[in-house]
Amino acid sequence: MALFLEFVIAGLLCIGLFAILGLVLVLMERKVSAYMQIRLGPNRVGPKGALQTLADTLKLLSKEGLTPRGADRFLFNLAPFVAMIGTMLLLAPIPFAKGFQLWDINIGVLYISAVSSLAVISILLAGWASNNKYSLLGAMRSGAQIVSYELSAGLSIIAIVVLTGSLSISDIIASQADGWWIFKGHLPVWIAFVTFIIAVTAETNRAPFDLAEAESELTAGFHTEYSGMKFALFFLAEYINIFIVCAIGAILFFGGWMPFHIGNWEGFNRIMDYIPSSVWFFGKTFFLIFVIMWFRWTFPRLRIDQLLNLEWKYLLPISMVNVLLITLVAILGWHF
Amino acid sequence: MGPASMIVLIISAVVFSAGAILLSRVLVQATPNPVKGEPYECGVPTIGKSWTQFNVGYYLFALIFLIFDVELIFLFPWAVVARQLEWLALVEILIFLFILFLGLLYAHRKGALRWV
Numbered sequence: 001m002a003l004f005l006e007f008v009i010a011g012l013l014c015i016g017l018f019a020i021l022g023l024v025l026v027l028m029e030r031k032v033s034a035y036m037q038i039r040l041g042p043n044r045v046g047p048k049g050a051l052q053t054l055a056d057t058l059k060l061l062s063k064e065g066l067t068p069r070g071a072d073r074f075l076f077n078l079a080p081f082v083a084m085i086g087t088m089l090l091l092a093p094i095p096f097a098k099g100f101q102l103w104d105i106n107i108g109v110l111y112i113s114a115v116s117s118l119a120v121i122s123i124l125l126a127g128w129a130s131n132n133k134y135s136l137l138g139a140m141r142s143g144a145q146i147v148s149y150e151l152s153a154g155l156s157i158i159a160i161v162v163l164t165g166s167l168s169i170s171d172i173i174a175s176q177a178d179g180w181w182i183f184k185g186h187l188p189v190w191i192a193f194v195t196f197i198i199a200v201t202a203e204t205n206r207a208p209f210d211l212a213e214a215e216s217e218l219t220a221g222f223h224t225e226y227s228g229m230k231f232a233l234f235f236l237a238e239y240i241n242i243f244i245v246c247a248i249g250a251i252l253f254f255g256g257w258m259p260f261h262i263g264n265w266e267g268f269n270r271i272m273d274y275i276p277s278s279v280w281f282f283g284k285t286f287f288l289i290f291v292i293m294w295f296r297w298t299f300p301r302l303r304i305d306q307l308l309n310l311e312w313k314y315l316l317p318i319s320m321v322n323v324l325l326i327t328l329v330a331i332l333g334w335h336f
Numbered sequence: 337m338g339p340a341s342m343i344v345l346i347i348s349a350v351v352f353s354a355g356a357i358l359l360s361r362v363l364v365q366a367t368p369n370p371v372k373g374e375p376y377e378c379g380v381p382t383i384g385k386s387w388t389q390f391n392v393g394y395y396l397f398a399l400i401f402l403i404f405d406v407e408l409i410f411l412f413p414w415a416v417v418a419r420q421l422e423w424l425a426l427v428e429i430l431i432f433l434f435i436l437f438l439g440l441l442y443a444h445r446k447g448a449l450r451w452v
Binding site: 060070088102110113140147165232241309320325328331 | 337338339340341342344345346347349350351352353354356357359360361363365366367369372373375376377378380382386387388390391393394397398400401404405407408411412415416417418419420422423425426429430433436437440444449450
């Protein structure tokens with residue numbers, strides 16, 4: 001009975017986290033883009049527009065969910081569920097604070113790269129089942145893009161695994177107790193970080209890689225035909241995905257919940273330890289999210305051939321060579 | 337919580353999505369009408385079938401991806417022991433990546449990486 005209660009509480013916590021993160025991230029996206037364009041952004045509903053997303057959710061709740069004629073009804077309705085399940089499963093190995101983790105799986109990083117490929121399936125399902133040319137094209141583009149960039153994201157994860165010698169996320173964080181990898185690992189870790197952040201921007205279909213739903217060409221890409229709550233679920237899954245990839249970036253390169261420590265400065269380290277570990281985790285994650293939102297208003301959108309060229313002719317060879325470099329660094333013990 | 341957390345997460349994802357969709361079903365009175373069911377193509381009626389042929393390039397990239405994804409899986413166990421094996425690991429990965437790199441070069445020369 002106690003076990004059952006634990007499961008129910010964990011499930012409710014995850015659902016609550018989903019809802020709150022969705023509300024916060026959408027508002028953050030709108031506010032960040034507003035300030036980057038010297039606008040005010042949403043500022044009517046609630047203090048400084050803080051309740052805007054809640055109002056939008058209520059609006060979406062009151063919309064009728066349409067299914068287009070000739071669509072594959074079963075797959076059409078299945079796709080949002082697959083998207084949500086794929087995103088929800090990614091929460092399992094993420095430590096939100098010291099010891100606050102659902103499942104400390106010993107192959108955590110592998111689990112994450114495996115489960116995150118589920119996103120492609122939901123996108124292809126949605127695009128195929130919609131009986132719409134825009135959806136199909138958007139899904140195909142998005143599929144090609146996500147699978148391509150998965151490779152360089154995976155290779156930069158491997159770079160960190162070589163340094164730590166463990167796939168478990170708690171081991172990776174523990175190895176950064178005396179300094180984060182971004183500071184300890186010299187140039188190769190920097191290269192790995194840059195390829196990682198480019199790859200995850202592409203994997204989450206964010207601008208400048210948002211040509212799956214490039215508004216001016218394909219209306220809304222794979223979710224053109226979705227409306228009401230089903231659309232909201234896709235939208236939510238997309239934003240939670242951004243949060244999760246940024247959390248993984250923070251874990252791998254910035255030490256997750258590990259406070260900022262410098263070698264043997266006892267006093268300084270102790271002051272840093274006073275800041276709660278969850279604040280460190282969310283601070284780093286939201287910083288990376290801000291960087292990804294910043295990209296959107298900085299770089300122009302790529303064409304599909306440029307996008308694939310960037311991955312296959314530049315990022316993939318670079319990250320392959322980078323794996324060699326990082327092995328050299330790890331063997332010679334050049335990292336601090 | 338162990339492996340059971342996967343089941344818990346799947347169930348909560350399904351409950352959340354189904355709950356949201358059912359709630360909007362209950363709240364909203366559906367008003368069906370033939371035009372609403374049309375595929376959305378910016379107001380213009382659809383011409384021909386929607387499940388059309390598309391560029392073969394997507395398949396080519398998917399095929400190359402498969403090869404490199406399997407490579408990635410092989411790299412994970414190697415990465416865990418790389419620091420213990422020391423120089424042996426470096427030699428091994430040099431040979432492995434060299435062969436893969438030849439594959440990438442071959443695909444490039446064959447024009448598989450060129451978007452048509």
